[in-house]
Amino acid sequence: MPPVASPPRALEVRGLVKRYGDVTAVNGLDLAVEPGECFGLLGPNGAGKTTTIEICEGLTEPDAGEVFVLGRRWDRDERALRERLGIALQETQLSDKLTVRETLELFRSFYAHPRTVDDVIALVSLAEKQGARINELSGGQKQRLDVACALVGDPELLFLDEPTTGLDPQSRRQLWDLVEQFKATGRTVLLTTHYMDEAERLADRVAIVDHGRVIALGTPQELIASLGAEYVVAFSLAHEGTVSLETLRAVDGVRAARVDAGTYEVQVTAIHHALPALLGTLERSGLALSQLSTHSPTLEDVFVSLTGRALRDG
Amino acid sequence: MTTTAAPTAPPAASPPPAPRTWRERSLVQLTLVRMREFWREPEAVFWTFGFPLVLAGGLAIAFRNKPPEAVPIGVVTGVPGSEQARASLRGTPGLVVDALSPDSAERALRTGAIAVLVVPQGDRAVEYRYDRDRAEARTARLVAEEALQRGAGRTNPVATTERQLTEPGSRYIDFFIPGLLGMNLMGSSVWSIAFGVVNARSKKLLKRLTATPMSRAEYLLSFMLSRMVFLAFEVLAILGLGTLVLGVPLRGSLAVMGVIILLAAFAFSAIGLLVAARTRTVEAASGFANLVLFPMWIFSGVFFASTRFPELLRPFIAALPLTATNDSLRAVMLQGAGLGAVWPQLAVLAAWLVICFPLALMLFRWR
């Protein structure tokens, strides 16, 4: 793509490689994030998401590949770049002995054009906790404080590495609201996650990452539509019965079938034809159902159909 | 490739930096954080301030000047001349006299319960049994001899009088206080930096900080600044206790003391930074720090003079930073030495600083 007078990409990564001994954590990865979008890296544990995002953050040296952040390179413009980025790492323990407010005052002091501490505290809904020591905070509150430390410099580009891993559902939703508010100001977010619901909810575009490579890229809708399935039927059989996957795949309207720990998952088009046909096939084989459910396909199903594994299996 | 809609309003060109109060400056904030972390850790406060004072107090009591203790000696009973010998010895200052049967007398001598055994051999003869290697036994023998001879009628041809004195500066506590000050300078400087840095590294906080525009030099400098503040309290506490309560003399100038203390604090901080340069866990750092500190507690003349070690070791001992600190503090406090007299020690401290600090920066890992 020839350089034109358009604003530079928020992030551009080409041919990234990072090895740790025998392990190739990132294996030739390309990314392009446009200004104003929320871009998600979705992949199981060990896929190389943290390694990738930390290379983008200028915290890890890649073995090969190029990184441009806001059109600049880390080796030339580190100091200027740090002013414009907000970074929350996957695992940081802020100093237990400090209060919420003291921690934010510290991080604020590093930036040339920061937001006020009061603003940021209000943004992450920690006003009531501003005098509390960090070891008195819940997991969700700590995570919001960590994001607040990333926001206090008023960044153009926000990096979040697994921001809701290990949090309860309510804390996850609070964090999602926070990211959506930031997005609404027209700024850019790069986030990693191994939760498909998080990627679907927050990301304008998603790159599915496995074994250090991007294996699919697009909006969540595009990725799901690429399955060509309207529904996913999941069932298990009574009395430890089994049915061959060939049999299932031969049923009219079935696009794909797999079995995992006794649960069959069948992707179908035209569910009103496919479901009765499927049930008929089972009945003819003398098999009884112990459980049946259907859902619209998700990014999880996309990952499964690309890799044959579930996201959470890692 | 997907093209996205035109980005919504890019962030406006940045306005000039808002004027900052001194409290909003990053160096001040970093230093404040260091100080808060210290004050809010009661154990650290105790080991820095409480422990040395308790130690000094305890040693002051243990080694307070008391009248020389009386030495126990034995006289064998049931032999001719025993009565007379005991009469002569009774009431002799510096001796406690036990009358013992021959059997128990031998046992008491062997176990050290008495220093000298007097065995009368009839009216005009006495045998002393004692261990020549025990200084107090030799002294007790002389005192007993004098008493027995006088009791038997000897008169001394020369009249003598005596005047005893206790010189301030020659007591054990006078020796100990400068060493305690040196030891504390070393411990608190090495520990506060090594622990602070390695703790932050092990929690990924160091990495998190380097992800911001924070100046790394200011981060390290904040340790030095907070150290200076606590150093002032530490020094005042120990010197105050030493001079005002325990009467340890401070004969040299405070300015020279200040130069030694500052240089020592910098040198030990550089050593702490070196300990912390690459260490990943607090456990490893504490092992490493103890490895560095422990030999100096022994060799550098904190509890006893380093001159007790063999001649061969002396040059190495003199090159240790704690030896340089203790020797120069002692010279200034007890002998009133000036800068001219302690420059070799100052040179040793400066050498440690000049070698360790750049080395630590070279090896330092921020992630």
Ligand SMILES: Nc1ncnc2c1ncn2[C@@H]1O[C@H](COP(=O)(O)OP(=O)(O)O)[C@@H](O)[C@H]1O
């Ligand atoms: N510092 C490291 N040393 C050795 N191996 C590492 C290191 N960091 C990551 N790895 C390995 O690289 C792979 C990718 O890890 P990571 O980027 O953390 O994945 P993710 O964030 O997607 O879970 C994993 O196999 C991990 O064990």
Ligand SMILES: [Mg+2]
């Ligand atoms: Mg990760």
